[in-house]
Amino acid sequence: MKNKNLLIFLPLLTLFLNCSEEEPVVEYITVTETITVNETSTVEVDPFADSTLEGNITEDTTLDASKIWLLKGRAAVEDGVTLTIPAGTIIKAASGTGADASTLIVARGGTMIANGTADNPIIMTAVADNIQVGGTYPDSGPALNVDTRGLWGGLLILGKAPCSFKSDVTELQIEGIPTSDTNGLYGGSIADDNSGSLQYISIRHGGAEIGEGNEINGLTLGGVGSETTINHIEVLGNVDDGIEFFGGTVNATNLLIWGQGDDAIDIDQAYAGTIDGALVVLTAASDHGFEIDGPEGSAPGRFTLKNATVIGATDDCDAEGVDGEMADFRKGATGDVLNVLFKDFAGGKDVELDASADAATYSAGTLTFANIDVLHPVDDDGNLCSDVETVNKIFDDRSDESSFESDANTFAEVVTEQQDGNGLSDESIFSWTFYKR
Numbered sequence: 001m002k003n004k005n006l007l008i009f010l011p012l013l014t015l016f017l018n019c020s021e022e023e024p025v026v027e028y029i030t031v032t033e034t035i036t037v038n039e040t041s042t043v044e045v046d047p048f049a050d051s052t053l054e055g056n057i058t059e060d061t062t063l064d065a066s067k068i069w070l071l072k073g074r075a076a077v078e079d080g081v082t083l084t085i086p087a088g089t090i091i092k093a094a095s096g097t098g099a100d101a102s103t104l105i106v107a108r109g110g111t112m113i114a115n116g117t118a119d120n121p122i123i124m125t126a127v128a129d130n131i132q133v134g135g136t137y138p139d140s141g142p143a144l145n146v147d148t149r150g151l152w153g154g155l156l157i158l159g160k161a162p163c164s165f166k167s168d169v170t171e172l173q174i175e176g177i178p179t180s181d182t183n184g185l186y187g188g189s190i191a192d193d194n195s196g197s198l199q200y201i202s203i204r205h206g207g208a209e210i211g212e213g214n215e216i217n218g219l220t221l222g223g224v225g226s227e228t229t230i231n232h233i234e235v236l237g238n239v240d241d242g243i244e245f246f247g248g249t250v251n252a253t254n255l256l257i258w259g260q261g262d263d264a265i266d267i268d269q270a271y272a273g274t275i276d277g278a279l280v281v282l283t284a285a286s287d288h289g290f291e292i293d294g295p296e297g298s299a300p301g302r303f304t305l306k307n308a309t310v311i312g313a314t315d316d317c318d319a320e321g322v323d324g325e326m327a328d329f330r331k332g333a334t335g336d337v338l339n340v341l342f343k344d345f346a347g348g349k350d351v352e353l354d355a356s357a358d359a360a361t362y363s364a365g366t367l368t369f370a371n372i373d374v375l376h377p378v379d380d381d382g383n384l385c386s387d388v389e390t391v392n393k394i395f396d397d398r399s400d401e402s403s404f405e406s407d408a409n410t411f412a413e414v415v416t417e418q419q420d421g422n423g424l425s426d427e428s429i430f431s432w433t434f435y436k437r
Contacts, residue, residue: 047068048068048069048070048072051063051064051067051068051069051070052069052070053069053070053071053072053075053091053104054071054072054073054075055073055075056075056076056078056183057075057077057081057083057110058078058081059081060081060082060083060084061081061082061083061084062083062084062086063083063084063085063086063089063091064086065086065087065088065089065120066133068090068091068092068132068133069089069090069091069092070093070094071091071092071093071094071102071104071124071152072093072094073094073096073100073102073103074099074101074102074103074105074153075103075104075105076105076106076107076110076181076183077104077105077106077110077111077112078107078109078110078183079107079108079109079110080110081110081111082110082111082112082113082196083106083110083111083112083113083114084112084113084114085112085113085122086115087115087116087117087120087121087122087200088116088120088121088134088135089116089122089123090123090125090132090133090135091104091122091123091124091125092125092126092127092129093124093125093126093127093152093206094127095126095127095128095151095152095208096152096208097150097208097209098209098210099178099210101152101153101208101209101210101216102152102153102208103152103153103154103155103156103176103177103216104124104153104154104155104156105156105158105183105184106156106157106158106195106196107158107183107185108158108160108185108186108188108223109160110195111194111195111196112157112195112196112197112198113196113197114196114198114199114201115197115198115199115200116199116200116201116232117199117200118200118232118431118432119432120135121135121200121202121234121433122200122201122202123135123202123204124155124201124202124203124204124206125144125202125203125204125205126151126152126204126205126206127152128148128151129142129143129204129205130142130143130144142434144204144205145237146236146237146259146435147237147283147285148205149205149206149207149237149238149239149259149261149285150205150206150207150208150209150215151205151206151208152205152206152208153176153206153208153216154176154203154206154207154216154217154218154219154220154238155201155203155206155218155219155220156174156176156177156184156216156219157195157196157198157219157220157221157222157224157228158174158183158184158185158186158195158220158222158223159186159188159190159193159195159222159223159224159225159228159248159250160186160187160188160189160190160193160223160225161187161188161190161191161192161223161224161225161226161247161248161249161250162187162188162189162191162223162247162248162249162270162299162301163186163187163222163223163246163247163248163269163299164247164269164295164296164297164298164299164301165187165247165269165296165297165299166296168297168298169187169297170187170188170189171186171187171223172185172186173185173186174186174220174222174246175214175220176214176215176216176217176220178210186222186223186247187222187223188223190225191225191226191249192225192226192227192249193223193224193225193226193228194225194227194228195224195225195250196228196229197228197229197230198228198229198230198231198233199229199230199232200232200432201232201233201234202233202234202236202433202434203218203234203236203238204236204237204434205236206218206237206238206239207238207239207240207260207261215239215240215261215262216240217238217241217242217243217244217266218236218238218240218241218243218257218260219233219235219242219243219244220243220244220246221243221244221245221246221248221250221252222246222247222248223246223247223248224245224248224250225248225249225250226249226250226251230250230251230252231252231253231254232253232254232429232432233252233254233255234255234256234257234258234430234433234434234435235255235256235257235258235260236256236257236258236259236433236434236435237258237259237260238259238260238261239260239261239262240260240261240262241260241262241263241264241265241266241291242255242257242258242260242263242265242266242280243255243264243266244263244265244267244268245265245266245267245268245271245273245275245303246268246269246271247268247270247271247272247301248271248272248273249271249272249273251273251274251275251276252273252274252275252276253275253277254276254277254278254429254430255275255277255278255279256278256280256433256435257278257279257280257281258280258281258283258434258435259281259283259285259286260282260286261285261286261287262286262287262288262291263287263288263290263291264280264282264286264288264289264290264310265278265280265290265291265305266290266291266292266293267290267291267292267303267305267333267335268293268296269293269295269296269301270294270295270296270297270300270301270302270334271301271303272301273303273304274303274304274305274306275303275304275306275308276306276307277307277308277424278305278307278308278309278424279308279309279311279424279427279435280308280309280310280311281311281435282310282311282312282313282324283313283324284313284324286313287324287325288324288325288326288328289310289312289325289327289342290305290310290326290327290328291327291328291330292327292328292329292330292333293330294330294331294332294333294334294357294358294361295331295332300334301334302334302335302336302366303334303335304335304336305335305336305337305338305340306336306337306338306339306340307338307339307340307423307424307425308339308340308341308423308424309340309341309343309423309427310326310327310340310341310342310343311344312324312326312342312343312345312349313344313345313346314344314345314346314377324345324349325345325349325350325352326342326345326349326350326351326374327351327352328352328354329351329352329353329354329358329367330354330355330358331354331355331357331358332357332358332360332361333361333367334361334366334367335366335367335368336367336368336369336370337368337369337370338370338371339371339372339421339422339423340371340372340373340423341372341374341375341418341422341423341424342372342373342374342375343374343375343376343423344375344376345377346377347376349394350394350395350396351394351395351396351412352396352398353396353397353398353399353402354398355399356399356401358397358399359397359399359400359401359402359404360401360402362397362404363401363402363403369411370411371411371422372411372412373412373415373418373419373422373423374394374412374413374414374415375414375415375416375417375418376414378416382416390414391408391409391412391413391414392408393405394408394412394414395408395412
């Protein structure tokens with residue numbers, strides 16, 4: 001509002017006449033009046049004028065956690081550059097699909113230091129999310145939930161660690177990024193490559209479609225090396241996979257994936273690291289808890305997946321239309337699956353060897369299972385649902401070319417209650433997440 005004081009000068013003519021024949025005397029008297037005029041104007045302020053991430057990041061950059069940041073379009077941390085994201089930082093991604101999908105890439109040779117804490121996690125979400133600085137919400141509560149998907153792209157970390165590619169090429173373009181963008185290349189020969197540190201990060205409502213049937217994962221790890229730190233990561237409400245490992249040697253600890261549209265944890269191209277501690281929570285939109293593929297080229301790789309709980313989409317004996325499966329091992333998968341609990345899956349859901357190649361790796365001892373429990377839903381009287389299969393039906397070799405089904409009794413059992421130490425032993429480690437909110 002503006003106040004304007006206007007001075008208005010009003011000349012008054014005073015005429016004095018007398019009875020003489022002399023000319024009349026004319027006097028001018030000036031009267032001054034002050035008038036106040038009020039004007040109101042509106043000025044639009046861009047809340048992200050000095051807090052926007054877009055395009056290639058070509059110099060070391062540290063974000064300010066006291067501001068909410070806008071991720072606009074495809075942004076990439078280039079080779080030799082470090083992006084530092086302090087604890088408590090909130091990044092909201094602009095909406096968009098195709099080439100306009102907002103995506104944050106750490107290219108090969110780039111580094112991201114994003115170390116949140118349990119009290120101050122780093123949040124990556126959509127601009128439609130009403131979360132505020134400090135991680136709080138208005139009294140009305142969150143505007144988005146786990147069923148809100150595909151509002152932006154996702155986070156991609158790309159490194160120089162070995163991967164097993166078709167034709168034994170040494171590098172490949174990551175899925176979800178146009179081939180014209182060389183920041184999307186991953187793979188190499190440096191097993192201990194270091195892409196930085198990711199701790200206590202929640203990635204929400206992503207998976208925008210960039211082409212027909214081609215969406216971005218919540219967190220994509222392509223050729224990421226063993227010196228990279230990844231722990232305490234939450235992915236919720238993503239259209240495609242929650243977290244996908246494309247080769248590489250990075251280890252990951254304490255992962256929570258909730259309500260993804262495809263697979264929760266997806267392994268490809270001879271990933272050779274360890275995943276220790278995972279909580280997977282499927283919804284009616286989800287596919288597999290685990291989808292694990294083998295090498296694509298001649299380079300071998302063997303993963304370890306241990307101490308995990310996978311919760312299906314139903315605890316109701318009469319549930320119908322719930323598609324989520326427990327796990328699928330495909331294309332000659334090689335690795336070790338240890339101490340996993342599957343719970344709340346309807347009848348007919350299984351752990352599956354997909355084809356002859358997987359029967360072969362199981363028979364050769366390069367795909368192993370130990371201490372697997374299946375906790376099925378119970379009826380109102382506490383009895384297992386009547387359509388629950390026996391162990392040798394839950395563990396299914398589709399090729400019937402191995403002893404996987406008959407061996408299942410030696411490494412798995414159906415239980416009526418969770419046993420101490422089975423699966424993820426302490427879910428309180430995820431008290432900081434949106435899932436536990």
